[in-house]
Amino acid sequence: MLFMxxxxxxxxxxxxxxxxxxxxxxxxxxxxxxxxxxTEILKNLVLPGNLNVFTAVPYVCIVSxxxxxxxxxxxxxxxxxxxxxxxxxxxxxxxxxxxESPEKLLDNNPDFFHRFTIVIAVQLPESTSLRxxxxxxxxxxxxxxCKTYGLIGYMRLVVQEHTVIESHPDSALxxxxxxxxxxxxxxxxxxxxxxxxxxxDHSHTPWIxxxxxxxxxxxxxxxxxxxxxxxxKEAFRQLIRDGIRKNENGVPEDEENFEEAIKNVxxxxxxxxxxxxxxxxxxxxxxxxxxxESSSFxxxxxxxxxxxxSEGNRDLPVRGxxxxxxxxxxxxxNLQNVYRTKAMQDxxxxxxxxxxxxxxxxxxxxxxxxxxxxxxxxxxxxxxxDSVNKDEITSCMDNPDSEMxxxxxxxxxxxxxxxxxxxxxxxxxxxxxxxxxLKLCVNSVMQEYNLNVNIKDDYVHxxxxxxxxxxxxxxxxxxxxxAQEAIKIISHQFVPFNNTFIYNAMLQTSxxxxx
Amino acid sequence: MADAExxxxxxxxxxxxxxxxxxxxxxxxxxxxxxxxxxxxxxSLQFLLEMCxxxxxxxxxxxxxxxxxxxxxxxxxxxxxxMDTIDISNLxxxxxxxxxxxGRPKAExxxxxxxxxxxxxxxxxxYKKIQDFDESFYRQFHIIVCGLDSIIARRWMNGMxxxxxxxxxxxxxxxxxxxxxxxxxEGFKGNSRVILPGMTACIDCTLELYPPQINFPMCTIASMxxxxxxxxxxxxxxxxxxxxxxxxxxxxxxxxxxxxxxxxKSIERAAEFHITGVTYRLTQxxxxxxxxxxxxxxxxxxxxxxxxxxxxxxxxxxxxxxYLVFNDVDGLYTYTFExxxxxxxxxxxxxxxxxxxxxxxxxxxxxEYLMENASLQMKSPAITTTLEGKNKTLYLQSVKSIEERTKxxxxxxxxxxxxxxxxxxxxxxxxxxxxxxxxxxxxx
Numbered sequence: 001m002l003f004m005x006x007x008x009x010x011x012x013x014x015x016x017x018x019x020x021x022x023x024x025x026x027x028x029x030x031x032x033x034x035x036x037x038x039t040e041i042l043k044n045l046v047l048p049g050n051l052n053v054f055t056a057v058p059y060v061c062i063v064s065x066x067x068x069x070x071x072x073x074x075x076x077x078x079x080x081x082x083x084x085x086x087x088x089x090x091x092x093x094x095x096x097x098x099x100e101s102p103e104k105l106l107d108n109n110p111d112f113f114h115r116f117t118i119v120i121a122v123q124l125p126e127s128t129s130l131r132x133x134x135x136x137x138x139x140x141x142x143x144x145x146c147k148t149y150g151l152i153g154y155m156r157l158v159v160q161e162h163t164v165i166e167s168h169p170d171s172a173l174x175x176x177x178x179x180x181x182x183x184x185x186x187x188x189x190x191x192x193x194x195x196x197x198x199x200x201d202h203s204h205t206p207w208i209x210x211x212x213x214x215x216x217x218x219x220x221x222x223x224x225x226x227x228x229x230x231x232x233k234e235a236f237r238q239l240i241r242d243g244i245r246k247n248e249n250g251v252p253e254d255e256e257n258f259e260e261a262i263k264n265v266x267x268x269x270x271x272x273x274x275x276x277x278x279x280x281x282x283x284x285x286x287x288x289x290x291x292x293e294s295s296s297f298x299x300x301x302x303x304x305x306x307x308x309x310s311e312g313n314r315d316l317p318v319r320g321x322x323x324x325x326x327x328x329x330x331x332x333x334n335l336q337n338v339y340r341t342k343a344m345q346d347x348x349x350x351x352x353x354x355x356x357x358x359x360x361x362x363x364x365x366x367x368x369x370x371x372x373x374x375x376x377x378x379x380x381x382x383x384x385x386d387s388v389n390k391d392e393i394t395s396c397m398d399n400p401d402s403e404m405x406x407x408x409x410x411x412x413x414x415x416x417x418x419x420x421x422x423x424x425x426x427x428x429x430x431x432x433x434x435x436x437x438l439k440l441c442v443n444s445v446m447q448e449y450n451l452n453v454n455i456k457d458d459y460v461h462x463x464x465x466x467x468x469x470x471x472x473x474x475x476x477x478x479x480x481x482x483a484q485e486a487i488k489i490i491s492h493q494f495v496p497f498n499n500t501f502i503y504n505a506m507l508q509t510s511x512x513x514x515x
Numbered sequence: 516m517a518d519a520e521x522x523x524x525x526x527x528x529x530x531x532x533x534x535x536x537x538x539x540x541x542x543x544x545x546x547x548x549x550x551x552x553x554x555x556x557x558x559s560l561q562f563l564l565e566m567c568x569x570x571x572x573x574x575x576x577x578x579x580x581x582x583x584x585x586x587x588x589x590x591x592x593x594x595x596x597x598m599d600t601i602d603i604s605n606l607x608x609x610x611x612x613x614x615x616x617x618g619r620p621k622a623e624x625x626x627x628x629x630x631x632x633x634x635x636x637x638x639x640x641x642y643k644k645i646q647d648f649d650e651s652f653y654r655q656f657h658i659i660v661c662g663l664d665s666i667i668a669r670r671w672m673n674g675m676x677x678x679x680x681x682x683x684x685x686x687x688x689x690x691x692x693x694x695x696x697x698x699x700x701e702g703f704k705g706n707s708r709v710i711l712p713g714m715t716a717c718i719d720c721t722l723e724l725y726p727p728q729i730n731f732p733m734c735t736i737a738s739m740x741x742x743x744x745x746x747x748x749x750x751x752x753x754x755x756x757x758x759x760x761x762x763x764x765x766x767x768x769x770x771x772x773x774x775x776x777x778x779x780k781s782i783e784r785a786a787e788f789h790i791t792g793v794t795y796r797l798t799q800x801x802x803x804x805x806x807x808x809x810x811x812x813x814x815x816x817x818x819x820x821x822x823x824x825x826x827x828x829x830x831x832x833x834x835x836x837x838y839l840v841f842n843d844v845d846g847l848y849t850y851t852f853e854x855x856x857x858x859x860x861x862x863x864x865x866x867x868x869x870x871x872x873x874x875x876x877x878x879x880x881x882x883e884y885l886m887e888n889a890s891l892q893m894k895s896p897a898i899t900t901t902l903e904g905k906n907k908t909l910y911l912q913s914v915k916s917i918e919e920r921t922k923x924x925x926x927x928x929x930x931x932x933x934x935x936x937x938x939x940x941x942x943x944x945x946x947x948x949x950x951x952x953x954x955x956x957x958x959x
Contacts, residue, residue: 036587040814043610043814044810044811044814047607047608047610047810048607048608048809048810088613150540151822151832204739324741324742327739327741328739329739329740329741329788329789329790330788332741333741333788333789333790428543428544431544458547458548461546461547462546462547462548465540465541465544465545465546466540467540467544469536469537469540469541470537471537471538471541471588471822472537472583472584472587472588473584473588473818473819473821473822473825474818474822475818476580476583476584476814476815476817476818476821477814477815477818477819477822479814479818480810480811480812480813480814480815480818481811481815481843481847483810483811483814484703484809484811484812484843485843485847487811494703494844494845495844495845495846496846497846497847498846501846501847503849505819505822506548506832506833507835507851508707508819508822508823508835508839508849508851509849509851510847510848510849512846512847512848
């Protein structure tokens with residue numbers, strides 16, 4: 001424990017925040033198949049976090065190209081060997097392994113999987129994936145399917161409904177409410193008189209105040225309509241520019257805060273409105289029908305919606321942060337406090353709409369515009385003849401070199417396995433002949449779905465060359481990617497992919513497809 | 516874990532049956548996407564195992580991953596350079612290190628671990644700075660792969676490999692090219708690029724892609740702080756040199772006592788201005804300029820880099836051309852493009868660099884230009900020239916006595932210093948192992 005406390009704080013938490021870290025610590029992960037890819041995923045999960053890790057593996061390892069299996073592991077149960085070496089990475093993780101194959105578990109004890117926060121399966125044959133997918137879908141347990149096949153990486157996320165509370169967008173627009181100033185801001189604005197200020201104060205007034213002041217002026221002269229188009233915004237900028245103090249010779253002084261104001265006119269004049277993604281959530285059934293079974297996410301969301309329709313006057317709770325800007329300390333802090341106080345008031349108002357979870361509430365309000373729900377189609381829907389996403393497939397394949405082609409050939413490869421009980425091109429002498437066999441399999445899958453797409457022979461050939469290999473470098477790429485997506489699912493922070501990720505290591509390109 | 520008896524010698528060492536099957540498939544089979552020079556043969560594996568020499572720069576987050584990936588791809592002659600020792604904060608992503616290794620050199624511990632875990636692998640560690648080696652060291656490698664956290668170090672390495680290039684009658688000799696694979700990560704973002712010095716875009720060609728670090732203006736720090744970061748910088752930049760709390764020692768971001776001192780002073784400063792938010796954690800982050808590292812980003816970028824090493828060493832595929840950007844904040848996003856060479860790149864173009872200044876400009880202006888220009892971004896340039904047949908140092912910062920002697924030159928104009936139109940100035944800097952030649956053009 002001491003070990004965890006000493007190295008956890010700074011680096012992890014600045015990104016995840018303490019909140020995310022809690023859910024990571026209580027997670028219980030199931031990894032199926034400790035192959036190179038599987039052990040890489042585990043390594044990336046085990047290293048940074050305090051997770052409970054579970055491994056189920058059917059096969060005894062013969063060849064080790066995993067970093068966590070050594071020559072000495074040969075002959076041993078792969079899961080056991082991998083577990084031992086992985087635990088070295090983090091002595092506070094408890095790793096367990098199971099000796100039954102996933103197929104056996106599905107036959108005899110499918111409930112086994114219900115205890116997990118997420119199930120990650122690697123290199124599973126299609127039939128097992130589909131069976132397991134169905135069990136996990138009914139139990140609402142997220143399922144991440146991964147495959148490394150030659151120089152192609154594949155990931156498929158299957159989750160019914162995944163809520164993201166903190167999606168941490170990189171470039172978030174500020175929430176300044178200059179178009180709809182709240183009462184406390186208007187009061188604060190009154191305390192500024194730009195004309196009568198001394199030189200120092202004038203050049204250290206925050207640009208938010210400057211824009212607000214000049215906006216007041218503009219509105220009174222333009223029938224209370226804010227600047228609408230480019231011409232008017234230019235005029236507004238000029239209005240501000242004219243406000244820059246001049247010295248005895250009429251030369252404008254160097255007032256950086258005014259320059260900042262001019263620069264920020266465009267974004268400052270943005271309309272305050274509720275993002276469409278959040279509107280959609282407000283209109284969804286789960287939000288409108290809150291009951292005893294509703295998750296805390298929906299309860300909170302509903303509370304925010306109720307706030308919007310009452311105290312909020314059709315707007316979300318104020319975020320409460322302002323960007324840094326040229327100002328003297330006091331003016332900046334005072335302005336910051338105006339926003340902060342308002343944000344806290346709004347948060348308190350939302351809390352009157354909520355019966356519990358006041359602790360998490362602060363976070364939800366700050367991120368009200370950053371609430372997202374991710375819903376992935378089930379594997380059954382992806383594979384079903386009537387529900388297959390033909391549009392996505394055909395439109396991608398308008399470009400025959402699209403990463404979609406690798407998905408289609410992977411489907412053909414699984415068909416090949418079903419028919420021949422082996423993968424194509426495993427041995428050198430098979431490569432040539434298997435090309436035409438694989439092509440037939442791919443075509444038969446296309447025909448079943450009534451898909452008319454052009455699959456280049458070169459790609460089929462390359463898949464035979466791959467010979468179902470799992471090169472470590474590609475395994476490591478998928479290992480890193482999959483671990484990160486798993487962490488997103490477990491922590492409910494950051495938005496996961498939806499729903500199929502293809503990595504083409506030959507060209508170092510990738511694509512996310514919705515299948 | 517006790518090692519069992521090693522398997523019987525096969526293929527010249529430590530290989531058991533089927534050990535390299537997954538690698539062989541790419542070396543021994545033809546395919547439609549292989550490099551035009553590729554010839555499938557069984558000897559390729561021997562080349563990888565016994566002859567191909569790779570240099571890994573950095574044994575940190577990226578370095579550990581690179582070493583593992585290369586070793587598992589069949590490379591055995593690997594050297595690794597790292598000047599750091601292991602800190603406890605490294606343990607959550609630098610997986611070759613254990614608590615018992617704290618304090619030991621990263622390169623050595625990493626090499627030991629890999630050599631033990633992967634029989635036959637011979638990683639040679641160097642607990643040194645890259646600048647401690649010269650051309651004769653770097654020349655021995657087939658491919659160099661960097662997992663650095665410093666742009667200065669990258670540029671230096673870039674410059675070193677460019678200096679190894681040989682030209683005959685203006686034509687580049689391809690055998691003098693040592694490919695450089697460069698990987699970098701920052702939180703959830705990362706990039707991986709392939710550089711063929713002299714042929715493709717080098718680090719300096721795309722210097723504008725690396726924005727200069729944010730430094731707060733001094734007046735904000737000194738008299739008008741607004742953010743907790745300003746308070747911390749106040750303690751770091753102004754108070755530490757003044758109060759010298761630990762004698763003549765400079766502030767060490769890894770020393771908890773130092774950080775504690777800065778933290779306390781920052782709190783006091785913040786209290787004066789009613790600023791909230793100063794924490795120990797933030798203090799450390801600001802002092803060390805830490806951008807939180809994420810294990811999985813390192814895994815992804817190192818994987819991409821190692822694969823490129825394999826492609827180039829084996830010709831089994833055409834290498835990345837030439838820049839991959841990765842970001843998994845929102846889903847997973849990659850962008851691959853061909854970074855272009857800069858026609859007048861100060862590092863690789865061999866085009867003489869021009870400096871345009873009026874003769875009345877002060878040397879200070881030239882110095883600032885060298886540091887602030889986005890394509891040059893020098894750190895502490897030393898400027899020398901030849902006057903009346905003799906070498907003259909116009910300004911040099913790194914040696915105190917010379918700095919004091921040449922400081923007055925900064926206020927002198929270029930004509931006062933005796934410089935004329937077309938004068939050649941030689942500039943040395945940490946960002947490059949070779950001096951850069953500039954031609955002074957007087958403007959009216």
